[in-house]
Amino acid sequence: MANTKTSVSKQSSSSPDSGPDAYIQMYRKMAGIRLFEERVNDLYTRALMPGLAHLYIGEEAVAVGICSTLRSDDYITSTHRGHGHCLAKGAAPDRMFAELLGKEAGYCRGKGGSMHIADPDTGNLGANAIVGGSTGIATGAAFSAKRLGNGRVSVCFFGEGALGQGVLYESMNLAQLWKLPVIYVCENNTYNEYTHYSETTAGDVLGRPRAFGILAERVDGQDVRAVHAAAQRLVDRARAGEGPAFLLCDTYRYRGHHVGDVSREYYRSKQEEQKWMSERDPIGLFSDWLIAEHRATAAQLQSISAEIQSAMDAAVQFALSAPYPDPSEVQQDVYA
Amino acid sequence: MSTPEMKSVMEPAAAQRELTLGEAIKEALAEEMRRDPRIVIMGEDVAEAGTVFKVLSGLSAEFGTDRVIDTPISEAGFTGLAIGAAMTGLRPVVDIMFGDFIALVMDQMANQAAKVHYMSGGKWKVPLVMRTTLGASRRSAAQHSQSLHAWFSHVPGLKVVLPSTPFDAKGLMKSAIRDDNPVIFFEDKMMYKLKGNVPAEDYAIPLGVADIKRSGDDITLVATSSMVQVALGAAKMLEDAGISAEVVDPRTTWPLDEETLVESVKKTSRAIVIDEGYARYGVTAELASVIAEGAFHYLDQPVKRIGAMHVPIPFSPPLEDVTVPTEQMVFEAARGMCRRS
Ligand SMILES: Cc1ncc(C[n+]2csc(CCOP(=O)(O)OP(=O)(O)O)c2C)c(N)n1
Numbered sequence: 001m002a003n004t005k006t007s008v009s010k011q012s013s014s015s016p017d018s019g020p021d022a023y024i025q026m027y028r029k030m031a032g033i034r035l036f037e038e039r040v041n042d043l044y045t046r047a048l049m050p051g052l053a054h055l056y057i058g059e060e061a062v063a064v065g066i067c068s069t070l071r072s073d074d075y076i077t078s079t080h081r082g083h084g085h086c087l088a089k090g091a092a093p094d095r096m097f098a099e100l101l102g103k104e105a106g107y108c109r110g111k112g113g114s115m116h117i118a119d120p121d122t123g124n125l126g127a128n129a130i131v132g133g134s135t136g137i138a139t140g141a142a143f144s145a146k147r148l149g150n151g152r153v154s155v156c157f158f159g160e161g162a163l164g165q166g167v168l169y170e171s172m173n174l175a176q177l178w179k180l181p182v183i184y185v186c187e188n189n190t191y192n193e194y195t196h197y198s199e200t201t202a203g204d205v206l207g208r209p210r211a212f213g214i215l216a217e218r219v220d221g222q223d224v225r226a227v228h229a230a231a232q233r234l235v236d237r238a239r240a241g242e243g244p245a246f247l248l249c250d251t252y253r254y255r256g257h258h259v260g261d262v263s264r265e266y267y268r269s270k271q272e273e274q275k276w277m278s279e280r281d282p283i284g285l286f287s288d289w290l291i292a293e294h295r296a297t298a299a300q301l302q303s304i305s306a307e308i309q310s311a312m313d314a315a316v317q318f319a320l321s322a323p324y325p326d327p328s329e330v331q332q333d334v335y336a
Numbered sequence: 337m338s339t340p341e342m343k344s345v346m347e348p349a350a351a352q353r354e355l356t357l358g359e360a361i362k363e364a365l366a367e368e369m370r371r372d373p374r375i376v377i378m379g380e381d382v383a384e385a386g387t388v389f390k391v392l393s394g395l396s397a398e399f400g401t402d403r404v405i406d407t408p409i410s411e412a413g414f415t416g417l418a419i420g421a422a423m424t425g426l427r428p429v430v431d432i433m434f435g436d437f438i439a440l441v442m443d444q445m446a447n448q449a450a451k452v453h454y455m456s457g458g459k460w461k462v463p464l465v466m467r468t469t470l471g472a473s474r475r476s477a478a479q480h481s482q483s484l485h486a487w488f489s490h491v492p493g494l495k496v497v498l499p500s501t502p503f504d505a506k507g508l509m510k511s512a513i514r515d516d517n518p519v520i521f522f523e524d525k526m527m528y529k530l531k532g533n534v535p536a537e538d539y540a541i542p543l544g545v546a547d548i549k550r551s552g553d554d555i556t557l558v559a560t561s562s563m564v565q566v567a568l569g570a571a572k573m574l575e576d577a578g579i580s581a582e583v584v585d586p587r588t589t590w591p592l593d594e595e596t597l598v599e600s601v602k603k604t605s606r607a608i609v610i611d612e613g614y615a616r617y618g619v620t621a622e623l624a625s626v627i628a629e630g631a632f633h634y635l636d637q638p639v640k641r642i643g644a645m646h647v648p649i650p651f652s653p654p655l656e657d658v659t660v661p662t663e664q665m666v667f668e669a670a671r672g673m674c675r676r677s
Binding site: 115162164267325 | 380381384385388406407408409410412413436437440474475476477478479480645646647648650651652653654655657658659
């Protein structure tokens with residue numbers, strides 16, 4: 001994915017309608033995330049990947065729609081389901097895979113793993129394994145952007161499960177009081193682990209940020225163009241000093257809460273899963289649109305996928321053959 | 337069981353009934369819930385899912401989702417609610433999925449639950465059990481691997497239980513539930529599948545009574561929770577090397593059975609304390625100091641401590657593996673101490 005032929009010079013603040021390339025780039029990113037996650041699934045089920053793997057498959061339009069409006073020096077914080085956010089913000093698949101396998105070449109030298117990818121070069125403040133754990137961090141990054149006057153914005157990705165955490169509300173209150181350039185992106189993929197969000201979430205979700213006076217919008221998280229357009233407005237507004245915003249994205253995780261969550265019938269039906277996959281697939285919907293609008297041909301999209309497949313092969317190979325860190329590294333980096 | 341022939345086949349099996357540690361905990365909860373309708377369980381994915389470790393599976397079917405209650409991901413909120421409910425007539429058992437998340441409930445536990453009884457001059461009680469986990473080695477990285485039981489052990493007003501066998505888990509859980517104080521019950525994630533003999537009849541193990549898991553003469557290995565199995569493994573290796581190790585499990589860090597620890601060390605004159613929490617300012621420090629104070633004149637060298645390496649638990653397997661105490665580490669430390677004298 002990193003060395004693609006289509007170069008997008010104005011990636012940061014481009015409006016997709018400025019040319020077909022930006023859309024193709026978004027397609028490429030979404031397909032890249034999906035294929036990355038399929039490889040993760042494969043590595044995990046073959047017992048080549050330790051720990052836990054929370055796949056982002058089905059939610060690609062959210063990360064790509066949002067991150068395609070960001071500058072590379074803008075900040076994001078991510079979650080336990082964070083591979084998509086990291087890739088969309090510019091992480092390289094080979095070093096991602098290496099981290100997921102605990103290898104020294106990984107983004108965190110193997111110390112973080114799947115749930116803790118962090119990379120200053122792409123503005124990634126870190127994925128987080130504590131639900132709601134990064135809301136303060138994202139808000140703090142927006143505070144320093146404002147104080148330092150560097151024009152950056154900060155995006156806080158979290159699942160709807162984090163709506164249960166009080167720190168989110170403390171953070172949003174601060175953000176609105178101090179007009180901080182932070183966008184709270186709530187990915188409502190319908191389930192907190194094994195519990196439907198309607199059983200854990202009272203009242204109107206958008207009413208919560210609105211109670212603080214934060215501009216709050218809802219968007220179809222399976223429609224990358226809609227996510228992109230909404231994000232572009234909110235990001236531009238934040239960058240212009242008009243304060244925080246909240247974007248609720250309706251989406252769905254296709255797979256288990258983590259790879260091992262295979263028998264899911266007790267909390268959701270196969271039909272429900274099937275319906276989302278066949279009718280609301282973000283990549284399917286987007287490629288249909290690209291073809292219908294003559295922005296790309298089916299053959300072009302296929303060749304992009306093939307290109308990504310071989311890039312993923314190489315990235316996985318890189319990670320598998322990379323060495324583990326030396327055990328003596330264990331005591332490095334406890335303190336700065 | 338209807339024919340005498342079958343009975344004779346079944347009987348030893350019944351006497352030696354084996355449960356896993358997870359099953360033993362569930363059985364204790366189920367028996368107590370049948371006995372006492374004031375008990376309710378709450379936490380994330382505790383009902384139909386039966387927790388992420390499946391420890392409670394089946395309880396919501398028996399007791400209903402009015403008593404086995406799924407919560408939002410609001411640890412501070414539902415812990416506080418449980419404290420209030422405990423003060424006003426219920427006996428809640430709250431589930432904090434990973435021990436790392438106790439950081440989110442610390443104010444509720446340390447400033448509220450722990451102090452209510454004392455501050456009210458003994459007027460209000462908080463009969464609350466908090467179940468949570470400890471232990472590394474699952475490749476779960478720094479926010480899902482810590483053993484933070486020392487935090488609660490530090491606070492007056494809280495009791496802390498660390499079961500190391502299915503038998504202990506069931507008996508200690510019963511006492512925890514029947515106790516009128518906030519009790520935190522730490523379960524090692526790696527031990528849920530550990531099997532052991534658990535009698536079917538009702539029994540309770542009092543909090544504050546240590547157990548000698550193996551007796552010996554040359555050295556005392558004091559070990560908690562996940563480290564008891566490690567100490568027992570090391571004791572076997574030591575036996576092959578001609579050293580007789582006694583393994584003592586305090587079972588609760590508070591209340592603490594100081595006498596059993598001290599008496600054991602008076603007999604062996606050497607001690608190693610092993611706990612999966614950080615050694616610095618940790619449980620091993622307290623236990624070693626109790627031994628040093630109580631058995632000073634009997635000790636033939638300083639008490640040794642073994643705990644988790646003082647680093648956040650890393651993800652990468654070869655790194656994580658060196659952070660956790662192992663049988664080999666305990667064996668070598670013990671052999672070194674026994675040789676020296
Ligand atoms: C504070 C905290 N509580 C509980 C957990 C365990 N946990 C991990 S993911 C998860 C569900 C999160 O749901 P959501 O935020 O909607 O994200 P999703 O998994 O759906 O992407 C839970 C309860 C945690 N990691 N942190």
